[in-house]
Each structure stands twice: as structure tokens, then as C-alpha cells.
Amino acid sequence: MPKLANVTYDEITVGQTASYSRLVEERDIALFAAVSGDVNPVHLDADFAAGTVFGERIAHGMLTGAFISAALAMELPGPGTIYLGQSLRFRLPVKIGDTLTVTLEVTDKQDRRNIVTLDCRAHNQAGKLVATGTAEVMAPAQKMSIERPQPPRVRID
Amino acid sequence: MPKLANVTYDEITVGQTASYSRLVEERDIALFAAVSGDVNPVHLDADFAAGTVFGERIAHGMLTGAFISAALAMELPGPGTIYLGQSLRFRLPVKIGDTLTVTLEVTDKQDRRNIVTLDCRAHNQAGKLVATGTAEVMAPAQKMSIERPQPPRVRID
Numbered sequence: 157m158p159k160l161a162n163v164t165y166d167e168i169t170v171g172q173t174a175s176y177s178r179l180v181e182e183r184d185i186a187l188f189a190a191v192s193g194d195v196n197p198v199h200l201d202a203d204f205a206a207g208t209v210f211g212e213r214i215a216h217g218m219l220t221g222a223f224i225s226a227a228l229a230m231e232l233p234g235p236g237t238i239y240l241g242q243s244l245r246f247r248l249p250v251k252i253g254d255t256l257t258v259t260l261e262v263t264d265k266q267d268r269r270n271i272v273t274l275d276c277r278a279h280n281q282a283g284k285l286v287a288t289g290t291a292e293v294m295a296p297a298q299k300m301s302i303e304r305p306q307p308p309r310v311r312i313d
Numbered sequence: 314m315p316k317l318a319n320v321t322y323d324e325i326t327v328g329q330t331a332s333y334s335r336l337v338e339e340r341d342i343a344l345f346a347a348v349s350g351d352v353n354p355v356h357l358d359a360d361f362a363a364g365t366v367f368g369e370r371i372a373h374g375m376l377t378g379a380f381i382s383a384a385l386a387m388e389l390p391g392p393g394t395i396y397l398g399q400s401l402r403f404r405l406p407v408k409i410g411d412t413l414t415v416t417l418e419v420t421d422k423q424d425r426r427n428i429v430t431l432d433c434r435a436h437n438q439a440g441k442l443v444a445t446g447t448a449e450v451m452a453p454a455q456k457m458s459i460e461r462p463q464p465p466r467v468r469i470d
Binding site for chain 1: 333341344354357358374378379380381386396399401402459462464469470
């Protein structure tokens with residue numbers, strides 16, 4: 157079985173990086189609308205979106221925030237991380253079919269409470285920067301390696 | 314049909330407020346895991362979560378971020394808003410069955426590009442502050458009132 161492992165506070169070094177990629181599918185926009193309640197037609201209605209400045213449906217900005225949060229939770233520091241704060245700057249729209257790659261880089265460690273600061277960048281498949289930000293987390297003290305859970309199976313009717 | 318209307322830049326005043334409430338159901342945690350890829354067992358596995366500092370399953374921190382983004386997109390300024398940036402501070406865990414109320418308050422307007430800054434707070438049903446932050450958006454110039462779209466219907470298998 158594939159494993160889900162973390163990087164403990166003691167193992168983390170300033171300058172360390174990790175990345176996390178996700179394809180943005182039509183279903184992701186529907187799921188994000190369902191979970192957030194943001195049912196704006198610029199995300200859900202192709203005809204409506206064609207008449208906006210974007211010219212086509214765009215993903216919710218905070219979907220990129222969700223990918224950044226998943227990068228922290230799954231990759232660096234990974235399981236056991238406590239999320240303290242996040243800043244986000246949305247720079248370019250994200251469209252259906254885009255593949256986003258989140259890159260994390262550790263920029264600071266504070267030993268007193270195992271606090272780690274990470275620079276966060278999300279690029280699309282064309283190498284364009286779609287979002288930037290800074291995350292602050294409490295990194296896990298204990299090493300953890302668990303069976304990687306399967307994502308819940310969801311269907312859109 | 315219920316309508317979805319916006320508040321244009323010209324209509325917005327400093328001090329104006331809006332709120333947006335959501336019940337956090339088990340299905341929301343599953344949907345957020347599916348859409349973000351964050352399948353950490355502290356969110357999905359009740360037995361695992363019982364052994365953590367939280368004592369039970371908690372929602373993904375960024376689910377609260379998703380609710381804040383929906384408050385901006387649905388309530389103030391509403392449809393036509395362009396999301397520029399967001400800061401978030403996660404203060405308390407959110408659990409299944411919590412009802413979060415996001416409160417937005419306009420703190421600044423910049424006429425040159427229709428930029429609006431909003432203070433964002435999320436409280437749970439006990440009145441405890443679970444997250445705070447600041448949003449920066451470009452408010453719509455054009456009034457819009459459209460039929461309120463239905464959220465996509467999703468099922469978890």
C-alpha cells in the first residue's frame with residue numbers, strides 16, 4: 157500500500173522544498189461550489205461565463221487555496237501539521253483543464269513552538285504564476301507513516 | 314425564483330457588513346478531501362482522530378477559507394467580484410455539526426481600481442471565533458441580479 161509520511165519539525169530545514177500537482181477538472185468546480193455554497197455562474201455556467209471578462213468558466217480562487225492547504229497537509233510537513241495561517245494573492249484565473257503545481261519552500265523555523273513558515277506558489281501548466289502566498293504551520297514533533305487513505309468517491313448528478 | 318444580486322463598488326460604504334452561514338456536515342469534509350486531495354485521517358477517520366490532540370474528526374482549515382470566499386462571492390460584494398487576495402488565521406478547530414457564520418465588514422475603498430478591503434471573521438454556533446482574516450477584492454461596477462443557481466447535486470459513495 158502507498159504510504160503517507162510526514163517531515164517532523166526537527167527534520168525540516170530552511171530552503172527545503174516540496175511540490176503537489178492537481179488537474180482542475182469540471183467536477184472540481186462543481187464540488188467546490190457544492191462544498192462552499194459559491195454557485196456563481198462564472199464558475200458553473202459556460203454561456204454566462206462566455207459573456208464575462210474571463211471568456212470562459214473559471215475555477216473559484218479559493219480552490220487554489222485548497223490545493224496549497226493540501227500540499228502542506230500531504231507533502232510538507234504532511235500528516236500531523238497544524239495549520240495556523242495563510243496569506244494568498246490570486247494573480248491569474250484558473251480554467252478547466254489547467255494543471256496546477258503548488259511549490260512550497262521553507263523560509264523560517266521558530267523552535268519555541270515548532271512553527272514553520274513556507275513560501276507558497278502555484279503555477280499552471282504553461283509555467284504562469286497563478287497564486288502566491290505564505291503559510292504558517294506548527295510542524296509535527298512525531299514521525300508518522302500511515303497507509304495512504306483513498307479519497308472519498310463522489311458523484312455529481 | 315430566488316435572486317442572486319450584487320452590491321456595486323459605488324453602493325459599498327466603509328463599515329458595511331454582511332454575513333453568511335453554513336452547517337459543516339460530514340459530507341462537506343468528504344467533499345473537501347475529494348476536491349483538494351487532502352485525505353489526512355484526522356479529517357476522514359473517526360478512530361484515528363480520536364487518538365489525536367483534537368479527540369475527534371476536524372474540518373480542513375481551508376474549508377473555513379472556502380466559506381469566507383463564498384461570503385464575498387455571494388453576499389458582499391457578490392456576483393462580479395474579482396478576488397485579489399486573502400489572509401487567514403485559523404484560531405480554533407471546526408468540527409462536524411458546527412455552524413459557521415462568516416461576518417464581513419468593509420474597512421477600506423480605493424476608487425482608482427474599485428478595490429475593497431474587508432475584515433473577515435468566522436464564528437461557530439457557540440460564538441467562538443474560529444478564523445479571522447482580511448480580503449481584498451475588485452468590486453463590480455455593474456449592478457447584477459440573476460436567478461440564483463442551484464448548487465450541483467453531489468453524492469458520496
